[in-house]
Amino acid sequence: MRESERVIYEAIRKVKPSLIETELTPATRFDKFDIASLEMAMIVFEINDAFDIEIELYTLMTLDTIEDACVHVDQERRKSGAVGTVVADA
C-alpha cells in the first residue's frame, strides 16, 4: 500500500470514527460518506501534517476518489521534496 494511501485512510478514520470498520479502497468516493466541510478540512489537515505539505482544502474537495487524492498528495510531496519518485511508491 502506498504511504499516501495509508495516511489518507488513517486521516479519514480519525476524523470519521464511524468509518473505522468500513473498507476503504482507492476507488472509494468521498461523496459516499457525507463528509461535512469541517471534517474535510480536518482530513486535509491530518494529511498535510503527516507529510508536511500544504494541500489547499478546496483542491481536495474537488477530487472524487481516494485514488485521485493519492495522486494529488504524491504530486505535492514531490514538489516539496518529501519523496524522490512516485514510481517507488507505486
Place this chain on the structure above:
Amino acid sequence: MHELSDEQRVVITGMGCVSASGIGVAPFWDALIHAKSAIRPVTRTQVGHTITAPAAVVEGFQLQQHIRTSQQPLLDPFSQYALVAAQEAIADAGWNREQVPGDQVAVILGTTSGGEASREAEAIRLFHLGKKSCNPALVVRTNHQASVSCISMEFGFTGPAFVVHSGCASGTHAIAQAFLMLRHGHAGYAISGGSEASVIYSTLLAFQAMGVLASDTCRPFSSGRSGLALGEGAGVVALETLASARARGAVVYAELAGVGITSDAGDPVNPLAQGSAAAMNKAMRSAGLRPDQIGYINAHGSGTESNDLVESAAIRSVFGARDAVAVSSTKAVHGHALGATGGFELIAATLALKHGLIPPTANFLKRDPLCDIDMVPNELREKRIDAALSNSFGLGGMNSVLAIKRCPA
C-alpha cells in the same frame, strides 16, 4: 416564605461522574467515604520543560469505550468528560424521550479552562514545531460552550444551553442558574454541573507560579497543609421539578432547595469571610432553612491557607458554636477540579444526605486551631442529615452556595 408548588420545587433525580477515582458515581462515592485520595504526583512535559505536582487526573480515558458519537474528533477532553457524565445522569434519572420532551431540557455547565489541553497542544505545534497550519477543529474544541453543545446535540435537548465561567465557582453557579430556570418555568428539566480537563503543563505551571500548589498533597483545614492539588473530570446532575419527578415515579435523591450567590468586591485572590457567609445565609433563606437544620457542609476547602481560614471563620459566623454543623472537604480525594468541582461536591453532599454518611476530609494530619470547626477527618461519620450546603468560592470573590434537603416521598 410562601408555599411553593410542586412545579416550582426542584429535585435531583440523576447523577453522573467522571473523576480520577474512575468512571461513574459509584467509584467516586466509594473513594469519598473511604478517604481514598486520587491525588498523586503528576509529571507533565512540554518542549523539554517538565513540572511535577500533586494532582488527581483521569487516567486512560477513551470516549469510545463509553459512548459512540460522531462528535468525537471535535471534542476536547473537558467536553468528553461532560458528555459521559451527562449520559450517566440521564440514565440514572430514567429520562426518555416519551416522558421528557427535549425542548424542556436545559443544559447548563460550568468550566474554568475549557479546551485548554487542545489550545496548549496547538501552541506547541505552531510556536515550537514551526507548523504553519492550524488544526481546523481548534475553535470548536476550545470553545467553552462545547461541553453543553455536545450534550444538547447528542441527546436532542433544545432548551436553554450555555456555559457558566466563574472560576472555581463555575459548576455551582451553573447549578444555581439551572435551579432558577426550573423554579421560574424557563425549563422543566436540566443537566447541570461542570467539567474540566486542565491538568496540563501550562496550567500546573501557572498555579505553581501563584504559589498555591501543594508540595505533597491536598490537606484541607489541616495543620501542615501546603496548598491545593488540581483535579479534573465532570460532575453532572439531572434536575427536574418535583411535579415531573412525581408524575414519572422517579427516585428523588434530594431537593435542591435554594441557592445563595454573592461577590466579595474585595481582592483578586484572597476571599472575604463576609462574602462567603452572606452566600451561605442567602442559600438557607432561599431554601427556607435555618442554620440549626443544616447537618453537613461540603466546604469549598481548597487546602490553601487563605481559603481555609476564611471559610472556617465564615462558617463560625453563620453557625455559631464550633460543633453546630459537621464540615468536610472532598477536594482531598478528587482534587480541585476548578469548573467541575461544584458538580462533584453537590453529588458528594447529596449522597451524604441520602446515605446518612459524611465523607471525611482525607489526608488530614492535625487540627489547625485557626480552623476551629467540626471537621470530619479521615474517617466517615454516620449521621442523619436533613439538609446540607455545598460551598464554592472562586478567585475574585465569586461565592456560590447550594442548599439541599431531604425530599418527602
